[in-house]
Amino acid sequence: MNPRITFLKSSYESFRGRDVNDLYKHYVQKREKALLDSIAAATAINGIFFSDYIDYDKITPEIAEAFQTSFPNLELSDLSKMSEDQLAGIISNWKGKLFEFNVRDNLNVGEMVGDIQLEEGQYAVVADSLTQPGWDLQILNADGTVARELQAKATDSLSYINEAFEKYPDIDIISTSEVAGLNDNLLNSDISNEDITNSLVDPMKSLFDSPVENFLEDIFPMLPVLIITTTEGRKCIMGKQTAMEGLQSGIKRGTRSAASMGLGALLAWMDFGVFSIGGTFALNYFWSRHEDSNEALKILEKKERELRLLAAKY
Structure with a gap:
């Protein structure tokens, strides 16, 4: 077989088999991370506004x-x-x-x-x-x-x-x-x-809490920061990303969490009750999914351009 065709075939198979599979795994991990961040942000809003409260109704x-x-x-x-x-x-x-x-x-x-x-x-x-x-x-x-x-x-x-x-x-x-x-x-x-x-x-x-409940209520507002710092730091320690990449990813995740918690705080202030928790979760999760989908799409488009250039060369 023509060595050029063989090289093109192996390059395509490499992209199709390894790169696309890795990209899928990466996207799944991102989705799980988005879910974790969303739960943490919603839990923080619950800890801030609804842990010790009076039911005025x-x-x-x-x-x-x-x-x-x-x-x-x-x-x-x-x-x-x-x-x-x-x-x-x-x-x-x-x-x-x-x-x-x-x-x-x-x-x-x-x-x-x-x-x-x-x-x-x-x-x-x-x-x-x-x-x-x-x-x-x-x-x-x-x-x-x-x-x-x-x-x-x-x-x-x-x-x-x-x-x-x-x-x-x-x-x-x-x-x-x-x-x-x-x-x-x-x-x-x-x-x-x-x-x-x-x-x-x-x-x-809800004002009559046990010591454990009081401790958890103190921790919950800081949960998004703790989770983001822990997960990004772990990846840096394991060599899966550089410190700069970890910082950039942490800032992006922190920005989403802060914005979603801001929405939750506004809804709580407007007396929307538990809907503020749902709003916090939804904004964080779907914002993350949208960004992760766009990132995956850009990577695929980049790989497609590389294949097209490779095919045109040979």
Whole structure:
């Protein structure tokens, strides 16, 4: 066979067999890397915006009113900065005020609470002062005179109830259902202490994390940087790329991650919730796929030109 034809044949087979196969493997690796970067960016957005958050959709107007009354110098958003011990103290006081509001509202809509039902023209009010001695609620007549005073105790501790009886023996106590049957002098609100507590904890349950969860939440925002640095550094150590190539690849991947996280942050700020996580993932992944596809196409076009030149030469 003509040696020139033999050389051309071997060159073509080399390109078809080795180079195209290597190019395919390279593209698959790029796709896997794009998936890894996208997951890391989405996880970082979740760690930044949704790891410790308050579900405001579960904050009812009554719960919000009880908080504002109990803590006039705080905002609900301040709770995300508190320790678990601080939150426990907040919830204890908040629960007591919420119970008072529940009793007030139930009475004012005509329900019987304990053995109490309002008469025509009467209405119930909660004490304006947080340090009001003796009573927590008053039942007022239509002319504003006081018909009855009550203490409201949201607790499952009978000793706490007994202390209140000793201190204010002339004021009736209405309690949560857990302790109402333990003392004949108590008025049963038919409101559960556990239910009230859960209604406050549920919107903030992500704030009560274990030490491991807190550690992971601190790590997640840095996950894209850690993954990019580790994977590019490993390739440099193994001799699969130069330090300059690793730097260039790292900058490109970092730019995509930063841009996608920026979109996620914007969506989170606009209150799109979990859609911000999906947006972060989608932008990073499809941007990476687009760039990698273009890179593979350019390499193929280059190889095709080289073959054409080789064929024209021989």
